[in-house]
Amino acid sequence: MTALYHDFAAWLARPHMLTPSGLRARHAGQALLAMLALHLAVLLLVLLPLLGLWQSAMGLPSPEAFDQVSKAMLVPFVVLLAPVAEELAFRGWLTGRVRAVWLVGCGFAAAGFLAMVNFHIYEVPASFAVLGIGLAMPAGWWWLRRRGVVPGFERAFPVLVWLSIVVFALSHLSNYPRFSWTLLPMVLPQLWAGMTLSYTRMRIGIFGAMLIHAAANGISVSLALFGG
Template sequence: MTALFEEFSAWLARPWMFTPSGLRARGAWRAWRTILGLHLVVLLLVLLPLLGLWQKAMGLPSPEAFDQVSKAMLVPFVVLLAPVAEELAFRGWLTGRVRALWLVLCGFLTAGFLAMVSLHVYEVPASFAVLGMGIVAPAGWWLLRRRGVLPGFERAFPVLVWLSIAVFGLSHLSNYPKFSLALLPMVLPQIWAGMTLSYTRMRIGIVGSMLIHAAANGISVSLALLGV
């Protein structure tokens, strides 16, 4: 356990690329449980209590993320769909494989086309583009399956990891009705999550990070529903 914490600290100081072991590897589940425990201890005993005081002192609003989803869909969305989608988008490509980066690019393009449809900007061409991406994305993934890591990716890896962590954290500011600088500390739980999930994704694999993400979200939504 001590060795894992030391490795985690060293990895955060300057991230390096692992070959993920997968959850079937010897000791993988023990490592996963240790990372999950660390994640929850810092989240529940340090970050959430301190941020609760900060929110009260600054008169900040509560996040509206749970209000935007119906109660019937709240648990499936927050505990199942969100962890899978967010892990794929923010950490699925951290191995640097060309086909993974291709899927991320296709995902961003699809999101852009969907935004055009919702804003009624070139709505018909954008709708066809969305349909086309459903063909282009898997076709490209299959054609690129033999390609390895993108040249130069490993050299840029530390910056890319911290950039993904920052974007992941700051993207959760959209959960609040309006932005203010006082809200920045409120995304520290997501920044912390980005740190532990990025390490888990690289050391164990994407399924391991999805499971930790789902467990943390499940606890968060339970506390919200209980009014804690």
């Protein structure tokens, strides 16, 4: 466990591409539990207590993410759907394979066009664009299946990893009813999650990152529902 944590710290200092071992590899389960323990220990014992004091001192609002989902769908959405979608979007492409980057690019493009439809901006063309992307995604995935890593990806990997971590954290500011600079510390849990999940994704694989993400979200929603 100590060696794993030293490796995690060294990887954060100098991110580099790894070949994920997969969940079936020897000691993968132990590594997964060790990263989950570290993730939860920092989250529950350090970040959440400090941020609770910060929120109280600054009079900040509580996040509205849980209020936007019905109670019947809260657990499936937060514990199952969100971890899968967010891991695919923010860390599914970290291996640099062409088809993975293709899928993520199509996903973000589709999300942009859906936002245009939602805000009534060129709704008809945007709707056709979403349909076209939906057809192109699987076709591109099949056509690019034999392609390797995107040229130059490994050189840019450290910047891309930290960019994905920061964007992942900042995206959670949308959980709050209004923006304020004093809210920035409130996404430190997501910044920490981005660090642990990125390393887990590269060392074990995308499913390992999804499992840790789901466990952390499950504890968060339990605290929100039963602990205030």
